[in-house]
Amino acid sequence: MTKTILVTGGAGFIGSHTAVELLQRDYDVVIADDLSNSSAKAIDVVSSLGGGGNVAFHKVDLTDESLVAELFDEHPIEAVVHFAGLKAVGESVEKPIHYYRTNLISTMNLLSQMANHQVWDFVFSSSATVYGTPEQLPIPETAPTGATNPYGRTKLMIEEICQDLAAADDRWRMSLLRYFNPVGAHASGQLGEDPRGIPNNLVPFVMQVAVGRRDKLQVFGGDWDTHDGSGVRDYIHVVDLAAGHLAALETLSEGCEAYNLGTGNGSSVLDIISTAEQVSGKSIPYDIVERRSGDIATSLADPSKANQELGWRADRNLEAMLTDSWRWQSMNPMGFADSSD
Numbered sequence: 001m002t003k004t005i006l007v008t009g010g011a012g013f014i015g016s017h018t019a020v021e022l023l024q025r026d027y028d029v030v031i032a033d034d035l036s037n038s039s040a041k042a043i044d045v046v047s048s049l050g051g052g053g054n055v056a057f058h059k060v061d062l063t064d065e066s067l068v069a070e071l072f073d074e075h076p077i078e079a080v081v082h083f084a085g086l087k088a089v090g091e092s093v094e095k096p097i098h099y100y101r102t103n104l105i106s107t108m109n110l111l112s113q114m115a116n117h118q119v120w121d122f123v124f125s126s127s128a129t130v131y132g133t134p135e136q137l138p139i140p141e142t143a144p145t146g147a148t149n150p151y152g153r154t155k156l157m158i159e160e161i162c163q164d165l166a167a168a169d170d171r172w173r174m175s176l177l178r179y180f181n182p183v184g185a186h187a188s189g190q191l192g193e194d195p196r197g198i199p200n201n202l203v204p205f206v207m208q209v210a211v212g213r214r215d216k217l218q219v220f221g222g223d224w225d226t227h228d229g230s231g232v233r234d235y236i237h238v239v240d241l242a243a244g245h246l247a248a249l250e251t252l253s254e255g256c257e258a259y260n261l262g263t264g265n266g267s268s269v270l271d272i273i274s275t276a277e278q279v280s281g282k283s284i285p286y287d288i289v290e291r292r293s294g295d296i297a298t299s300l301a302d303p304s305k306a307n308q309e310l311g312w313r314a315d316r317n318l319e320a321m322l323t324d325s326w327r328w329q330s331m332n333p334m335g336f337a338d339s340s341d
């Protein structure tokens, strides 16, 4: 029997790539997304790239519990992969009520309705942001947690809620996936990251400069304690990340476990610029400016727990990541706004 998976936030960057991987493995997928930071066009692309399984799409606000209940009444959902949520650090500092309300209430509604419908398998989209300012590099899952902004705290609070649920009832099987820096795009060039407004994250900004939508990149700090003075991160290809969700789903066991999803390799902002210039053939002008508030010098995963327990490894390198990001950006300079209806 085909299994049906509820993917919340399935029109978004990571959710849509994961939905494609699920469909290609013959799962049926129910996508719930309010489209507040994503495009319905992504759903059509997911269906066409996914090939095999069925996709049902519901435009739904998960903070309304009655609508969440309807999803479970309507579909034979056996597991939930939960991406839906707000994710802009700066905005979360400005609008904490909006962040806590959206991220926490939607998750509580989901977990309550899962329990009501006897669905116990849950994969959660967490973030390396739960490590705050790391004391140890690479960062193992056992490192102390402590987020530094409301967005990060919602991730951490949801992780703790999951731990409490699993401790209270041994039917829960939960995986908390702590992503490092997801970049890249689907190899078809039809699915990729499409931020609204000015991108907060590095790679979408770099690609918008390369494609001519923006003049120049600002590099936040040139005096970090790193090999070239710019910030170092563990970038991971979104298709590797999506495969990590499949691996987590298929190895779920009783309880609640956290896993780092990263490569274990660090790249600096200047490494990203030079690799992006090389794969795109475009020059990427930049200025080195002040550090961004809240940034850290280096973030790097120790992915060995996921490698061993999930039997998963991220193997696409930086060149492959940026080649795919560039293919998406150059085929769709304005993101999904370019695709025909």
Ligand code: UD1
Binding pocket: 087, 089, 090, 127, 128, 129, 152, 181, 182, 200, 201, 202, 203, 205, 217, 218, 219, 220, 221, 230, 231, 232, 233, 269, 292, 293, 294, 295, 299
């Ligand atoms: C950021 C968030 C993190 C969140 C993640 C989600 C902050 C402080 N952290 O991670 O909580 O989980 O996004 O995707 O916002 N950079 C520039 N110029 C730019 C943009 C970025 O130099 O225009 C640099 C940053 O200083 C950093 C690196 O590029 O060194 C990566 O930045 P970014 O893509 O924003 O990711 P994180 O800060 O790691």
